Amino acid sequence: MQELMTYPRNVSLKNLETKTLGKNYIYYDEIDSTQKEMWRRIERNEIKNGTLIRAEKQSSGIGTHGRTWYTNEKNIAFSFYMELNCDINKIDGITIQIATIIVDIVEEMLGIKLNIKPPNDLYVKDKKIGGILTQTRVNGSVVKFLVVGIGINNSQINFECEIENIATSLKKEFGIEIDIDRFLAEFCNRIEAEILKRIGG
DSSP states (O other): OOOOOOOOEEEOOTTOOOSSTTTSEEEEEEESOHHHHHHHHHHTTOOOTTOEEEEEEEEEEEOGGGOEEEEOTTSEEEEEEEEEEEEGGGGTTHHHHHHHHHHHHHHHHHSOOOEEETTTEEEETTEEEEEEEEEEEEETTEEEEEEEEEEEOOSOOOOOTTTTTTBOOHHHHHSOOOOHHHHHHHHHHHHHHHHHHHHTO
């Protein structure tokens, strides 16, 4: 069965200070998975360095251990692509660094402290609020590029029965939501700077 995919739109982020990350920003109202779409574009050789894909809704997002990550409206679901061509050791611990950047931005914007469950989960109290999926293409010891998918439950109140006791959102816990475009711009600024520092770009 063909997954629903709305027509993509190129949009722009305010306050973006990157060299490439987020400059090619593709938005879908609904898609199967931003991570899957990123890989489809890579395989078709239709990808630009720094591409960011975000969706308002995902029908079969990719979580850890092959689980589905559901995304409802106004939650945060995006993937980004960066070309590295560096020794694999230079990106050691990058997933934890991404999680730390997210925690710092949320705390600065909302005054809320999220917890990191290594290596790739974000929690509030004992409930999961977000996750990070880091994938690479490696040739020998050289990482050619990085594809990272990130999901954060922003405004969702009701969850599927199988996860309602273990998942939560910013709005459900604290009664507030994060400005998604502002978050994305700040995230791109910080993670690109971190990656370029690592690879000497």
